[in-house]
Amino acid sequence: KSEEEDKVRGFESGVDDYVTKPFSYKEILLRVKSLLKRTKPSLIEDVSTFHDLKVDRITRRIYRADKEIKVGPTEFRLLDFLIKSPQRVYSREQLLNNIWGNEINVEARTVDVHIRRLRKAINIEGLPELIRTVRSSGYSLDT
Structure with missing residues:
Protein backbone atom coordinates (compact mmCIF):
# COMPACT_ATOMS: atom_id res chain seq x y z
CA LYS A 1 0.00 0.00 0.00
CA SER A 2 1.19 3.47 -0.72
CA GLU A 3 1.10 6.39 1.69
CA GLU A 4 -1.25 8.21 -0.68
CA GLU A 5 -3.71 5.28 -0.69
CA ASP A 6 -3.70 5.29 3.12
CA LYS A 7 -4.42 9.04 3.22
CA VAL A 8 -7.18 8.76 0.60
CA ARG A 9 -8.84 5.89 2.51
CA GLY A 10 -8.60 7.90 5.73
CA PHE A 11 -10.18 11.02 4.26
CA GLU A 12 -12.89 8.98 2.53
CA SER A 13 -13.78 7.42 5.88
CA GLY A 14 -14.23 10.86 7.46
CA VAL A 15 -10.98 11.81 9.19
CA ASP A 16 -10.29 15.53 9.63
CA ASP A 17 -6.53 15.29 9.29
CA TYR A 18 -3.77 12.76 8.65
CA VAL A 19 -0.25 12.75 10.02
CA THR A 20 2.52 10.47 8.80
CA LYS A 21 5.49 9.16 10.73
CA PRO A 22 7.89 10.57 11.64
CA PHE A 23 6.03 13.59 12.95
CA SER A 24 6.89 16.60 15.03
CA TYR A 25 5.10 17.20 18.33
CA LYS A 26 5.07 20.90 17.52
CA GLU A 27 3.26 20.15 14.24
CA ILE A 28 0.68 17.99 16.06
CA LEU A 29 0.10 20.74 18.62
CA LEU A 30 -0.39 23.35 15.90
CA ARG A 31 -2.78 21.06 13.98
CA VAL A 32 -4.87 20.49 17.12
CA LYS A 33 -4.96 24.22 17.91
CA SER A 34 -6.06 24.95 14.36
CA LEU A 35 -8.83 22.34 14.59
CA LEU A 36 -10.04 23.72 17.92
CA LYS A 37 -10.36 27.22 16.42
CA ARG A 38 -12.77 25.87 13.80
CA THR A 39 -15.08 24.10 16.26
CA LYS A 40 -18.06 25.78 17.90
CA PRO A 41 -17.46 26.81 21.49
CA SER A 42 -20.73 25.26 22.67
CA LEU A 43 -22.97 22.57 21.31
CA ILE A 44 -25.73 23.38 23.81
CA GLU A 45 -28.30 25.94 22.78
CA ASP A 46 -28.81 29.03 24.91
CA VAL A 47 -32.58 28.46 25.18
CA SER A 48 -34.56 25.21 25.44
CA THR A 49 -38.32 24.94 25.17
CA PHE A 50 -40.86 22.26 25.96
CA HIS A 51 -44.47 23.15 25.17
CA ASP A 52 -45.00 26.52 26.91
CA LEU A 53 -41.95 26.15 29.16
CA LYS A 54 -38.71 27.95 28.31
CA VAL A 55 -35.29 27.75 29.99
CA ASP A 56 -32.87 30.56 29.15
CA ARG A 57 -29.33 29.56 30.10
CA ILE A 58 -27.81 32.98 29.42
CA THR A 59 -30.12 34.95 31.71
CA ARG A 60 -30.74 31.91 33.98
CA ARG A 61 -34.48 32.52 33.79
CA ILE A 62 -37.44 30.22 33.36
CA TYR A 63 -40.73 31.15 31.65
CA ARG A 64 -44.06 29.33 31.60
CA ALA A 65 -46.77 30.67 29.28
CA ASP A 66 -44.58 33.79 28.79
CA LYS A 67 -44.58 34.45 32.55
CA GLU A 68 -41.24 34.51 34.38
CA ILE A 69 -40.95 31.86 37.07
Missing part, protein backbone atom coordinates in the same frame (compact mmCIF):
# COMPACT_ATOMS: atom_id res chain seq x y z
CA LYS A 70 -38.62 32.37 40.02
CA VAL A 71 -36.71 29.27 41.16
CA GLY A 72 -33.61 28.58 43.19
CA PRO A 73 -30.30 27.56 41.63
CA THR A 74 -30.81 23.84 42.30
CA GLU A 75 -34.31 23.85 40.79
CA PHE A 76 -32.92 25.72 37.77
CA ARG A 77 -30.21 23.06 37.25
CA LEU A 78 -32.78 20.31 37.71
CA LEU A 79 -35.19 21.74 35.13
CA ASP A 80 -32.32 22.57 32.77
CA PHE A 81 -31.25 18.94 32.94
CA LEU A 82 -34.76 17.54 32.42
CA ILE A 83 -35.59 19.84 29.49
CA LYS A 84 -32.59 18.59 27.50
CA SER A 85 -34.29 15.18 27.13
CA PRO A 86 -38.05 15.61 27.52
CA GLN A 87 -40.05 12.44 28.15
CA ARG A 88 -36.97 10.53 29.24
CA VAL A 89 -37.36 9.06 32.73
CA TYR A 90 -34.49 9.69 35.15
CA SER A 91 -34.05 7.80 38.40
CA ARG A 92 -33.31 9.63 41.64
CA GLU A 93 -29.75 8.33 41.44
CA GLN A 94 -29.27 9.68 37.90
CA LEU A 95 -30.62 13.07 38.97
CA LEU A 96 -28.41 13.08 42.07
CA ASN A 97 -25.32 12.31 39.99
CA ASN A 98 -26.09 14.92 37.33
CA ILE A 99 -27.35 17.76 39.54
CA TRP A 100 -25.44 17.35 42.79
CA GLY A 101 -22.41 15.50 41.44
CA ASN A 102 -19.97 14.43 44.10
CA GLU A 103 -21.47 16.43 46.96
CA ILE A 104 -21.39 14.28 50.04
CA ASN A 105 -24.29 13.71 52.42
CA VAL A 106 -27.02 14.19 49.81
CA GLU A 107 -29.83 11.67 50.25
CA ALA A 108 -31.94 10.29 47.44
CA ARG A 109 -35.07 11.92 48.89
CA THR A 110 -33.43 15.31 48.34
CA VAL A 111 -34.47 14.91 44.71
CA ASP A 112 -38.12 14.60 45.80
CA VAL A 113 -37.91 17.85 47.77
CA HIS A 114 -36.50 19.79 44.82
CA ILE A 115 -38.95 18.21 42.36
CA ARG A 116 -41.80 19.32 44.67
CA ARG A 117 -40.41 22.89 44.76
CA LEU A 118 -39.99 22.90 41.00
CA ARG A 119 -43.53 21.63 40.45
CA LYS A 120 -44.91 24.28 42.78
CA ALA A 121 -43.06 26.97 40.83
CA ILE A 122 -43.89 25.90 37.27
CA ASN A 123 -47.44 24.57 37.69
CA ILE A 124 -50.01 27.15 36.67
CA GLU A 125 -53.71 26.57 37.19
CA GLY A 126 -55.42 25.57 33.97
CA LEU A 127 -52.19 24.36 32.35
CA PRO A 128 -51.01 20.73 32.27
CA GLU A 129 -48.51 19.59 34.86
CA LEU A 130 -45.16 19.06 33.17
CA ILE A 131 -43.21 16.93 35.65
CA ARG A 132 -44.37 13.33 35.72
CA THR A 133 -43.59 10.83 38.44
CA VAL A 134 -43.00 7.34 37.09
CA ARG A 135 -43.64 4.93 39.94
CA SER A 136 -40.55 2.97 41.00
CA SER A 137 -38.54 4.61 38.20
CA GLY A 138 -38.14 8.35 38.67
CA TYR A 139 -39.19 11.59 37.01
CA SER A 140 -39.57 13.01 33.54
CA LEU A 141 -40.56 16.24 31.86
CA ASP A 142 -43.77 15.24 30.13
CA THR A 143 -47.44 16.10 29.68
Whole structure:
Protein backbone atom coordinates (compact mmCIF):
# COMPACT_ATOMS: atom_id res chain seq x y z
CA LYS A 1 0.00 0.00 0.00
CA SER A 2 1.19 3.47 -0.72
CA GLU A 3 1.10 6.39 1.69
CA GLU A 4 -1.25 8.21 -0.68
CA GLU A 5 -3.71 5.28 -0.69
CA ASP A 6 -3.70 5.29 3.12
CA LYS A 7 -4.42 9.04 3.22
CA VAL A 8 -7.18 8.76 0.60
CA ARG A 9 -8.84 5.89 2.51
CA GLY A 10 -8.60 7.90 5.73
CA PHE A 11 -10.18 11.02 4.26
CA GLU A 12 -12.89 8.98 2.53
CA SER A 13 -13.78 7.42 5.88
CA GLY A 14 -14.23 10.86 7.46
CA VAL A 15 -10.98 11.81 9.19
CA ASP A 16 -10.29 15.53 9.63
CA ASP A 17 -6.53 15.29 9.29
CA TYR A 18 -3.77 12.76 8.65
CA VAL A 19 -0.25 12.75 10.02
CA THR A 20 2.52 10.47 8.80
CA LYS A 21 5.49 9.16 10.73
CA PRO A 22 7.89 10.57 11.64
CA PHE A 23 6.03 13.59 12.95
CA SER A 24 6.89 16.60 15.03
CA TYR A 25 5.10 17.20 18.33
CA LYS A 26 5.07 20.90 17.52
CA GLU A 27 3.26 20.15 14.24
CA ILE A 28 0.68 17.99 16.06
CA LEU A 29 0.10 20.74 18.62
CA LEU A 30 -0.39 23.35 15.90
CA ARG A 31 -2.78 21.06 13.98
CA VAL A 32 -4.87 20.49 17.12
CA LYS A 33 -4.96 24.22 17.91
CA SER A 34 -6.06 24.95 14.36
CA LEU A 35 -8.83 22.34 14.59
CA LEU A 36 -10.04 23.72 17.92
CA LYS A 37 -10.36 27.22 16.42
CA ARG A 38 -12.77 25.87 13.80
CA THR A 39 -15.08 24.10 16.26
CA LYS A 40 -18.06 25.78 17.90
CA PRO A 41 -17.46 26.81 21.49
CA SER A 42 -20.73 25.26 22.67
CA LEU A 43 -22.97 22.57 21.31
CA ILE A 44 -25.73 23.38 23.81
CA GLU A 45 -28.30 25.94 22.78
CA ASP A 46 -28.81 29.03 24.91
CA VAL A 47 -32.58 28.46 25.18
CA SER A 48 -34.56 25.21 25.44
CA THR A 49 -38.32 24.94 25.17
CA PHE A 50 -40.86 22.26 25.96
CA HIS A 51 -44.47 23.15 25.17
CA ASP A 52 -45.00 26.52 26.91
CA LEU A 53 -41.95 26.15 29.16
CA LYS A 54 -38.71 27.95 28.31
CA VAL A 55 -35.29 27.75 29.99
CA ASP A 56 -32.87 30.56 29.15
CA ARG A 57 -29.33 29.56 30.10
CA ILE A 58 -27.81 32.98 29.42
CA THR A 59 -30.12 34.95 31.71
CA ARG A 60 -30.74 31.91 33.98
CA ARG A 61 -34.48 32.52 33.79
CA ILE A 62 -37.44 30.22 33.36
CA TYR A 63 -40.73 31.15 31.65
CA ARG A 64 -44.06 29.33 31.60
CA ALA A 65 -46.77 30.67 29.28
CA ASP A 66 -44.58 33.79 28.79
CA LYS A 67 -44.58 34.45 32.55
CA GLU A 68 -41.24 34.51 34.38
CA ILE A 69 -40.95 31.86 37.07
CA LYS A 70 -38.62 32.37 40.02
CA VAL A 71 -36.71 29.27 41.16
CA GLY A 72 -33.61 28.58 43.19
CA PRO A 73 -30.30 27.56 41.63
CA THR A 74 -30.81 23.84 42.30
CA GLU A 75 -34.31 23.85 40.79
CA PHE A 76 -32.92 25.72 37.77
CA ARG A 77 -30.21 23.06 37.25
CA LEU A 78 -32.78 20.31 37.71
CA LEU A 79 -35.19 21.74 35.13
CA ASP A 80 -32.32 22.57 32.77
CA PHE A 81 -31.25 18.94 32.94
CA LEU A 82 -34.76 17.54 32.42
CA ILE A 83 -35.59 19.84 29.49
CA LYS A 84 -32.59 18.59 27.50
CA SER A 85 -34.29 15.18 27.13
CA PRO A 86 -38.05 15.61 27.52
CA GLN A 87 -40.05 12.44 28.15
CA ARG A 88 -36.97 10.53 29.24
CA VAL A 89 -37.36 9.06 32.73
CA TYR A 90 -34.49 9.69 35.15
CA SER A 91 -34.05 7.80 38.40
CA ARG A 92 -33.31 9.63 41.64
CA GLU A 93 -29.75 8.33 41.44
CA GLN A 94 -29.27 9.68 37.90
CA LEU A 95 -30.62 13.07 38.97
CA LEU A 96 -28.41 13.08 42.07
CA ASN A 97 -25.32 12.31 39.99
CA ASN A 98 -26.09 14.92 37.33
CA ILE A 99 -27.35 17.76 39.54
CA TRP A 100 -25.44 17.35 42.79
CA GLY A 101 -22.41 15.50 41.44
CA ASN A 102 -19.97 14.43 44.10
CA GLU A 103 -21.47 16.43 46.96
CA ILE A 104 -21.39 14.28 50.04
CA ASN A 105 -24.29 13.71 52.42
CA VAL A 106 -27.02 14.19 49.81
CA GLU A 107 -29.83 11.67 50.25
CA ALA A 108 -31.94 10.29 47.44
CA ARG A 109 -35.07 11.92 48.89
CA THR A 110 -33.43 15.31 48.34
CA VAL A 111 -34.47 14.91 44.71
CA ASP A 112 -38.12 14.60 45.80
CA VAL A 113 -37.91 17.85 47.77
CA HIS A 114 -36.50 19.79 44.82
CA ILE A 115 -38.95 18.21 42.36
CA ARG A 116 -41.80 19.32 44.67
CA ARG A 117 -40.41 22.89 44.76
CA LEU A 118 -39.99 22.90 41.00
CA ARG A 119 -43.53 21.63 40.45
CA LYS A 120 -44.91 24.28 42.78
CA ALA A 121 -43.06 26.97 40.83
CA ILE A 122 -43.89 25.90 37.27
CA ASN A 123 -47.44 24.57 37.69
CA ILE A 124 -50.01 27.15 36.67
CA GLU A 125 -53.71 26.57 37.19
CA GLY A 126 -55.42 25.57 33.97
CA LEU A 127 -52.19 24.36 32.35
CA PRO A 128 -51.01 20.73 32.27
CA GLU A 129 -48.51 19.59 34.86
CA LEU A 130 -45.16 19.06 33.17
CA ILE A 131 -43.21 16.93 35.65
CA ARG A 132 -44.37 13.33 35.72
CA THR A 133 -43.59 10.83 38.44
CA VAL A 134 -43.00 7.34 37.09
CA ARG A 135 -43.64 4.93 39.94
CA SER A 136 -40.55 2.97 41.00
CA SER A 137 -38.54 4.61 38.20
CA GLY A 138 -38.14 8.35 38.67
CA TYR A 139 -39.19 11.59 37.01
CA SER A 140 -39.57 13.01 33.54
CA LEU A 141 -40.56 16.24 31.86
CA ASP A 142 -43.77 15.24 30.13
CA THR A 143 -47.44 16.10 29.68
